[in-house]
Amino acid sequence: MTKWYMLSGKENDVAVSSKVSLARNLRDHVFTNRLSTEEKDQIADEVSAVIFEQLPEKFVLTHMNTLSRYAAISLAERDLVSPEFVSVQEGRSFLTTPDESLSLMICEEDHVKIQALLPGLELTRSYELADRLDTILDEALGFSFDNKLGYLTQCPTNIGTAMRGSVVLQLPAMRILGRIRHLSNTVSRLGLVLTGAYGEGDSPIGSLYLLSNQVTLGISEEAALGNLDSIALSIIEQEREARKELMENLQFQDMLWRSCGTLKSARVMSFQEFMEALSVVKIGIAAGEFDLPMNTVNELIFAMQPATLNTEAGEDLSRQERDALRAEKVRAVFADVQQ
Amino acid sequence: MLCQNCGRNEATTHIKRIVDGESSELHLCSGCAQHLGYAGMFSGFGSNIGTLLSRFFPETAMLPETEEERCPGCGATFDEIVRSGAMGCAECYDVFYDRLKPSLSRIHGRATHVGKTSATRDDRMERRAELRRLEEERNAAVQAEEYEKAAVLRDRIRELRGETK
Numbered sequence: 189m190t191k192w193y194m195l196s197g198k199e200n201d202v203a204v205s206s207k208v209s210l211a212r213n214l215r216d217h218v219f220t221n222r223l224s225t226e227e228k229d230q231i232a233d234e235v236s237a238v239i240f241e242q243l244p245e246k247f248v249l250t251h252m253n254t255l256s257r258y259a260a261i262s263l264a265e266r267d268l269v270s271p272e273f274v275s276v277q278e279g280r281s282f283l284t285t286p287d288e289s290l291s292l293m294i295c296e297e298d299h300v301k302i303q304a305l306l307p308g309l310e311l312t313r314s315y316e317l318a319d320r321l322d323t324i325l326d327e328a329l330g331f332s333f334d335n336k337l338g339y340l341t342q343c344p345t346n347i348g349t350a351m352r353g354s355v356v357l358q359l360p361a362m363r364i365l366g367r368i369r370h371l372s373n374t375v376s377r378l379g380l381v382l383t384g385a386y387g388e389g390d391s392p393i394g395s396l397y398l399l400s401n402q403v404t405l406g407i408s409e410e411a412a413l414g415n416l417d418s419i420a421l422s423i424i425e426q427e428r429e430a431r432k433e434l435m436e437n438l439q440f441q442d443m444l445w446r447s448c449g450t451l452k453s454a455r456v457m458s459f460q461e462f463m464e465a466l467s468v469v470k471i472g473i474a475a476g477e478f479d480l481p482m483n484t485v486n487e488l489i490f491a492m493q494p495a496t497l498n499t500e501a502g503e504d505l506s507r508q509e510r511d512a513l514r515a516e517k518v519r520a521v522f523a524d525v526q527q
Numbered sequence: 528m529l530c531q532n533c534g535r536n537e538a539t540t541h542i543k544r545i546v547d548g549e550s551s552e553l554h555l556c557s558g559c560a561q562h563l564g565y566a567g568m569f570s571g572f573g574s575n576i577g578t579l580l581s582r583f584f585p586e587t588a589m590l591p592e593t594e595e596e597r598c599p600g601c602g603a604t605f606d607e608i609v610r611s612g613a614m615g616c617a618e619c620y621d622v623f624y625d626r627l628k629p630s631l632s633r634i635h636g637r638a639t640h641v642g643k644t645s646a647t648r649d650d651r652m653e654r655r656a657e658l659r660r661l662e663e664e665r666n667a668a669v670q671a672e673e674y675e676k677a678a679v680l681r682d683r684i685r686e687l688r689g690e691t692k
């Protein structure tokens with residue numbers, strides 16, 4: 189089955205994916221923190237009944253407690269569910285289309301979290317997908333809503349549109365040139381937040397950053413996403429400029445070719461090592477130095493994740509076997525890249 | 528617990544993360560959370576509920592509990608909401624509105640909702656909001672010794688409550 193992340197998206201030399209999430213609560217139930225496991229499963233039944241009946245797409249319902257640990261974590265690695273959602277599997281359910289572009293987390297923080305995920309910079313289309321699903325569920329089940337406060341959420345910080353839009357941006361050149369700190373200060377003044385997408389602390393794995401909107405009350409979905417989209421575009425331009433600068437630099441050229449060598453020839457490769465090399469090589473691909481489709485490269489970001497490899501190749505794969513398998517798969521993709 | 532980033536300050540922000548195929552938790556002090564981009568009031572959106580608990584209600588948490596008013600929708604007291612950082616149900620917003628107000632306006636400013644509206648309406652919530660408005664008006668009328676106006680308002684309140692005149 190083709191997944192959304194295997195397809196080509198707009199501005200995908202820098203923008204990896206776009207996501208729009210809507211948090212909603214059913215009017216006839218108390219919030220998630222006061223529900224028993226049985227009541228949570230009942231909500232999953234109510235929601236999935238409407239979805240199976242009224243949506244043209246074939247959705248699949250999964251009770252999280254039926255998934256192995258790796259299968260659950262793999263969902264989080266591919267950005268389909270939050271790390272918080274997999275921290276407890278009991279009482280939580282997940283609905284998705286086969287291509288995983290449209291999905292619902294049931295009983296995470298709120299009763300329902302509708303999510304639409306697309307490759308590249310595609311916020312408007314993501315919102316349309318999420319919005320259509322939201323309207324159908326609202327008409328059938330009724331969401332908690334107040335004229336002044338908007339959609340009512342378990343945490344008072346999310347009221348209003350209860351919408352979060354986010355774009356995953358790969359910014360290796362800006363990071364190498366030390367421009368991230370300044371960038372993140374700038375976007376926070378514009379009501380957005382920039383965080384590392386994977387890994388911890390100051391240097392996110394593979395220079396992947398998540399840019400998202402903060403304000404949910406007093407700004408419409410359209411305005412919030414328009415703002416996010418235009419700031420994302422401006423960051424994409426800045427990254428492209430930074431990449432051009434780097435390509436002129438001999439030290440970077442050396443780093444680029446060495447990274448390409450790693451991807452072409454390593455026999456054992458950790459996820460982190462893979463991502464660091466990939467983020468550098470991507471600059472060369474964008475500059476036309478190496479011939480490889482950008483969506484093939486972006487797909488690897490999801491497919492080479494640790495728990496995702498384990499889920500695909502066998503649960504009892506040891507760490508070293510996993511790193512060897514990753515190296516093998518990556519070599520296959522980069523085999524024909526001219527050195 | 529000390530902050531994992533600077534190793535100096537007490538960690539107050541706890542963020543669930545996936546690292547190397549495993550679930551893990553990142554513990555940060557508020558300074559580092561700010562600097563790493565996790566301090567945004569909305570970064571709690573599903574990913575780090577724990578962060579917001581103390582941050583949302585600092586001033587209201589200090590208020591002494593005067594009466595044990597419970598939300599008719601879920602049974603929560605305001606104190607329980609403050610301690611858990613989570614509203615009990617949609618009705619809590621209405622029942623505890625006055626006490627939530629300082630925190631709401633600190634976070635959201637004076638904003639009111641703009642954007643998509645629910646197609647289905649919750650009459651219960653709307654009636655309650657209307658009642659609150661009428662009661663305020665009636666109190667103002669009594670204060671201003673406009674007793675005729677107050678009587679009219681009282682009748683409308685009774686009517687809305689479903690009481691007979």
Ligand SMILES: [Zn+2]
Nearest residue numbers: 530533556559
């Ligand atoms: Zn710190």
Ligand SMILES: [Zn+2]
Nearest residue numbers: 598601616619
């Ligand atoms: Zn309640």
